[in-house]
Amino acid sequence: MTKILKYTGVLAGFIAMLVFSACDDDISPVVEELDFDRVFTPLELEAKISNQTTVAFDWGFNKGIDSYVLEISDDSLMFANIIHSVSLSPEQTPYVYELPAGDSQYSVRIKGVSGEADDSKWATLAFKSLPENLFANYDVEMTGIGAITLHWKSGKEVSSVVFSSASGDVPYTVTDDEIAAGLKSFVDLPNAVYRIKLMNNDKVRGAIDYVLEGDVLLDEGADIPSAIAAASAGDVILLQAGVSYGFVGDYMIDKSIKIKGLDGKMPVLYTTDGDRMFYIGASMSPADSMVFENLYMSGFVNHDASQGQIRGVFDMEGEACHIGSVKFQGCKLYDMGRQIMRLRGGADQTVGAFVLDDCIIHNLGKSSGSYGVLCGTGTNTNVTHVQISNSTIDSLACHFIRYDKPTACESIIVENCTFNKAPYKSGRYFMDIRDAVISNGVEINNCILGNTSYGDEASIYGVRKSDDIVLSVNDSYVCTDFVNSSYSIVDMCNSLGMSSMDLWSDPDNGDFSFVTDIVAAGDPRWR
Template structure:
């Protein structure tokens, strides 16, 4: 048996070789080209929206396609119902990627389908993609000259269609129907507005926004409780005589003069609620003055003013001085330039048990607060219940002292706490001393958030106080300010930013040596880090 089966594998192998060799000549030719009776549908179709209302269409080129057809459907999501609003033909491979530059409406969903066309071969089936345009912006910025106390002239590209303009201010809404004449001219004047009010205007085509603009109406100089003061008039007397709740408006003289108390700066007592306003943002008045809050419920708002502590005679010590043990109201500086004070932004000396409901600096440029024998925000025996620094720059403030100094006077203010919020601010050469702190806060029951800020050119650090309660660091940028991240000095209990969300990039200040802390770093601008003052 063994002999009979011994050669079977050899015989089987020979049989396979013979069979394969016999069939080889019968195999079909190798397929090197796929022949079809129609073009393949476009592949890799993409749509990228640019400039709000333009779209770039891209797909893989088909060498057999002589052209392409593109159809665009409005308010559609790949259903392709009804008729297209645009049809493009004779698009060639050389046109890919193809851009639709006009005719699209803002904030609208579109579907696009594309097919390939050739000669002597059937056209392809459709390939599709959808996209949504951004809100258009065909409105122009509103100039100061176009605004009055109760009206505004709004402009856009002449001939562009619109149906109405919607103006909103808080809960107040006003609609203006756009006429054919206004469309042709590209401008419309809207009346019936409230004076001294922030508005947003939206240019509409039916329910689509075609553009928007913001503006603030001017102050009505004839309104109730409004007192107009020119540089050649007695500002101090006007403030002292004004009833509580009055609005002092500083208006330039006919000769263009717009500077108050330049020859000898003044310190004026504020014993009421009062606001001091510049009339024009583009021509802020310069005021050489120090404010002293002296009475219960005294409050102060200063807006669109340049506060310069340096007069021809001397330099004022403080922007605000708290001299009485009273409960003050709100203190607000907005859209101001504050510069050249010898000691502090706000000061409450030892022994003055004063409380302030809120202290806010918003959209301001602050520089050269020299803190001679003082600190920048310096309250020793009082309580600031809410301190807010928002979208402001601080240059050479507390150059060799503490920036915040709020001592523990909590025993004099049972139940009160101090809330500090610093957001989107830029600090350079602030508390620029290795022993000095940005947040020297000892008032019990404090809570501090420090977010989206830039700290630059400072050898100081945050704090070494266990009572300083920093509840949030987030997205701050540090440049040439090492001790805020890794402290290398000898102080104990030092707190640093260990959030893991910080950046370390050069802000690219426009002119840091002269206090211009405008940021040019694209990453910081995109992420909203540091001040971005637009007035």
């Protein structure tokens, strides 16, 4: 009890002293300014990523700091490998830095420095750059046998290009001049399926898959049939970019072969005589294939509109065949008189797969409109799988597909395609598959269908089929000038509410780029 009172008395006396002191106006404040032996840590540190690898650092405002030290490390808060260090004045915020690679882990730390106190403690932050691909929107250009040129975004920090294949990894150093140009050429590369990586030391800055192939390169004017005859089964015949190759048509191909144009302007193939380019030899088997890639295939004789048209690339005039696949990849198929491929006649004809991808078909069927891109008119003229994708089909005076009697088809799939004037002639069908057997049905996916007007008429027929064939139309769109007078598929599609002339830049001259980005459908090249 005594201690309690004693402490109480002392406390009362102390309070009285404070009261009396407060009445004296001449006494200075007890504390004018707090003094610290260390400057404040910049705790508002943040990092904002833009353009995959550009980072902007900000850290707010701190009093009493003369400068900052900022360091970047390519790890997560370990700071074991500092890749950049800089001294900054307080006014140099935000600080922008180009990171050495995308999709990579980094850390930043910053401290304040003052001549009046000790440095602050480090403020730290972990962050990651966004995925990047410096090859995006740039091409790999094949220039010859075993020769390619790579293109990438110029001026970016890279150290090497690595070719990865089943045989291993082969690195190639990139020079300063090549970095500035965003370009490097290679020769004497072996044929292989490559994963090509653009590196900055151990960081991947870009990657692209590329198939390097080619067994013989033909000079301009070389004879295509002679080259096929001399080739071994499975060979790839390369054609020079931007030149022409005329040959006598009606040529039988009896081995697996690929004919491919070098990158750049497509080489032109045309016939000097004959009714068709090729037909399929009876000796071919379901293990065999034909591939035509990056070619301009002209239906005009001698590539001259005044000299008439051939019927098509393939016209099987009763010859028996059984082949695994026929594929057109990245081709322009122009001015064929009747069809791209037609199966007909009394002999059994089977194609395992008819594939048309990344192509443009223009001005088809002018000499006779009874056919189509693919035409099969007999019960024994069968294509097991039909796949037409990522393509533009324009100006057809014939059906798009006439496949009205075959009995052994499993599927027809048409997707990511742009159609205009397909067809645009009286009595023609978009598809005529009325008596066919198609076990897994027909799909039309993510397509755009434009003008069908011809003369004073505004419509064509839609899809004529039997009740047994399932037709599925998904995420596809019609312009207001796509009109079906019967067998209509208009109501199965979404209306764009505008004509083809309003949707596309110049459809009458083959420009199907959008005036307004209204849908992500149709041939991807126009998006």
